Amino acid sequence: MSNYAIETQDLGRVYKIRGNKKESQIRKELIALEGVNLTVERGELFGLLGPNGAGKTTLIKILTTLLSPTSGWARVADQDVSESPHLVRPRINMVSGGESSGYGLLTVRENLWMFSQFYGMNSKIANDRIVELLKMVGLEDRIHTKSSDLSTGLRQKMNIVRGFLTDPQVLFLDEPTLGLDVGASRDVRKLIRGWLDANKSRTLLLTTHYMVEAEELCDRVAIINKGKVLACDTPANLKRKLQRDAIFEVETSPLNGLTPQSLQDQPEVRKAASTQIEGGAKLELILAEESALASVINILTQKDIKVMRLTKREPTLEDVFMDLVGARMEDVEKGGEE
């Protein structure tokens, strides 16, 4: 038995997109994943961090046998996902954020029981576990509520319970806390940690675009963008690479046409990004030398931009992402939507 719960080698996926009827002969290609090499050890909580459209869901679909790769290979629980999907499936489960699975006419308990049967669970054990899991996510008072009567957040809790219910060796959670409030997200994170700590042979792969979630939960994180893995390490090691840099947050009056790129063109300014805030803007700067701040302030002053607040802070995964991709995750997502 390999030490790895998940292993991929040069994994790639290219989608062929049909044009409209007039262009039916023309097939465009979209590279969703390219040369992905990953290993996830048993017992590990591994995070895939990246903006929407980065290829996280495609990777999860391949690993859960729902999609075949167009190049390379992937193994989950010691089995090749393309050659032996029937051996992978009893060992895994998956929950996606915002999914609306199940049947609205069935109660929470009935829906969960039904899915447990698809994995061959004993009915009594399944029902007992459903009750306990619902208690853990604070949904026990809704056990007999029809799932169509649940709010989006409560429905997501039910889906999360579905994932844990069947006791998979490898659990895939694709944006599990999407749509959950702070308290509910905390309950889910506690459940995730407890489930992993109770049995070191269990593995969990989590995709998220919430940096804090990845930082708090994951043993290791892979940062993925445009189908490629840009970095893979523990959150602490990823951040350590930026520790020699100085990271500043500068709140200013409106930027008067100043672009982050013009700041980035300054020597020693490694990365710059801006966000609009009430009454002005917030600049995030990664500087190779702290002294570079002087030239930034100088440019701001020349443009008649007032500095309201200046903070130096420790690097976060968001900074790591910005350093690797050259833009904040939010901006990459906005760019993708346009």
Place this chain on the structure above:
Amino acid sequence: MKADESLVYSTTEKVSGWRLFIKTILARSYPRIIGQQREKSWIFFEIFMPMLAVSAYVFVYRAIGAPEEYVGFVVVGGAMTAFWMNVLWSMSSQLYWEKEQGNLALYIMSPNSMMAVLLGMALGGMVATALRAVAIIVLGTILFNVQFTVTSFSQLFAVFLLAMTALYGMGMMTASLFLLLSREAWHISNLAQEPIYLVSGFYFPIKSFNFWVAAAASFIPLTLGLDAMRQLIFPSGAALGFLNVTVEITVLVVLCIVFLTGAKFLLDYMERLAIREGRITESRR
């Protein structure tokens, strides 16, 4: 209330093979057998409305002085219509709906067989619809004083069972087909509804057609099923029957094999396509 975390975090034994197959069938039939009864509107739409159509035919037959057996033919036909509607609207479009709902990916990803999922849908649909069909027969019998004379219970049971197996086998086959056709499926269902009412003889004996039209209509399993049942439960049924009951049973057996094999083939094809192209498990929600 504190959860028993040891129970939640403990490992669980699971069954596989034929026991998993049976569990899947029963679990997937549950939403239809139990869940569907919770929307009480079915009593109106699936019993009262078909009874109106049955009544209309009964009054026409009585007005023109048709043999009284025709009234019984209509009542039985009205009851069997419920199965056709269930196959057309629930069974055939079900996989498409499951895809839109996000369930299809979970079904494919789980260790059970997709054939078991479809059989569960079929079993659930059959049981739930049987309730509606029985209600129509009981109401029709009471309202229109229908007399039944069963000549062979064993043959009647065999015909019903084979007709249902073939019909739901056809539904399982079209479920994959409709999924591949995506939204066009709704138009096909709409298009198929009325012509099939006509050619399958829901409200009159198909012997009224010429042989070749009746033979072509026999592709729909309910056509021969209904014809054979009428022959077995009404005294003059045999005289109005299209083919001999034994021949009809044989054809139904063939249809069962064809449709169930076709369902398995198309399901495997659909699953391969889903995994190769990735679009079939893509929900639009």
